[in-house]
Amino acid sequence: MIELNGTALAAGICPSFGGGMAYLDACMAGSRIPLLRPLRPPTMPATPFEPNRLACYPLVPWSNRIDHGGFEMEGVRIALPRNRDDDAWPIHGTGWQRAWRIERQTPEDMLLALEDATPGAYAYEAQQRYTLRGDTLRVALAVRNTGGAALPFGLGLHPFFLHHGDVRLRAAATQVWLNDGHSPIPTERAAVPPAWDFRDSRELPPAELNHCFVGWDGDGTIEWPGLGLALDIAADVDAFILYTPAAAGFFCFEPVDHAIDAVHRPGGAFANGMTRLAPGERLARHFAFRVRPLAAAATPFPLMP
DSSP states (O other): OEEEEOSSEEEEEETTTTTEEEEEEEEETTEEEEOBOOOOTTTSOSSSOOGGGSSEEEEBSOOSBOGGGEEEETTEEEEOOOOOTTOSSOBSBSGGGSOOEEEEEETTEEEEEEEEEOTTSOEEEEEEEEEEETTEEEEEEEEEEOSSSOEEEOOEEEEEEEOOSSOEEEEOOSEEEEEOSSOSSEEEEEEOOGGGOOSSOEEOOSSOOEEEEESOOSEEEEEETTTTEEEEEEESOSEEEEEOOTTSSEEEEEEESSOTTGGGSTTOTGGGTOEEEOTTOEEEEEEEEEEEETTSOOOOOOSOO
């Protein structure tokens, strides 16, 4: 694990453990306050490592779950094996379960790389760049299709935010993919109901949610009134998955560029946010997280350093 430090944030990066983060802490008035569910030594196990315990990890070459064990692309069956024993579907792509290598490193910047291939399915090269300067962590995630055929690709991040009591969320979306309450696979797209309307900052609903919201403008804020802190979020994607497990002490706000099981939704993968990459083509997404005192006004900030 390698720590990147800014004036108001510190992030622990785990190249060999999914290329993810072990923690993201606010550094305020001489104190460090965890904003993400932390995984720190000595609690970090040696082997085997469970990447779903990380504070945040990349989603590549697709996000969340894919039903039916795969999909068809231009008449060819793309089979995706299950990659978690406790999940009925292949989930979150493969990058989060792989060891990434360090390509470049400075005190405030780290570039990671990965090559991966699943026989009969995705072959890709990915890069992930973490840049931490001052009060802002930026993450650039990119993928290139190294396979022999065009496939739908998608990207995102999977952070686990701590509640710290009375957490509030602001993230405006126009629609939500609903599921039947028994499976996370969506069944219909609907207008966002009033109880889940986060155009203005509001507390998370008490009931468990696990839905993909679409029509997001890529701008959001998480507020912790009890801590007097806010975390502004910016991304060049237009969807997020909101997962609020009961009594877990954390929730997931996952900025992504496509719907859950996009390959099987009406209209297909490309109508639901995924990008067709021919062999050699590349897709990149950018994410930024800026901490500030809650009393300070939010101002625009750039996605890229």
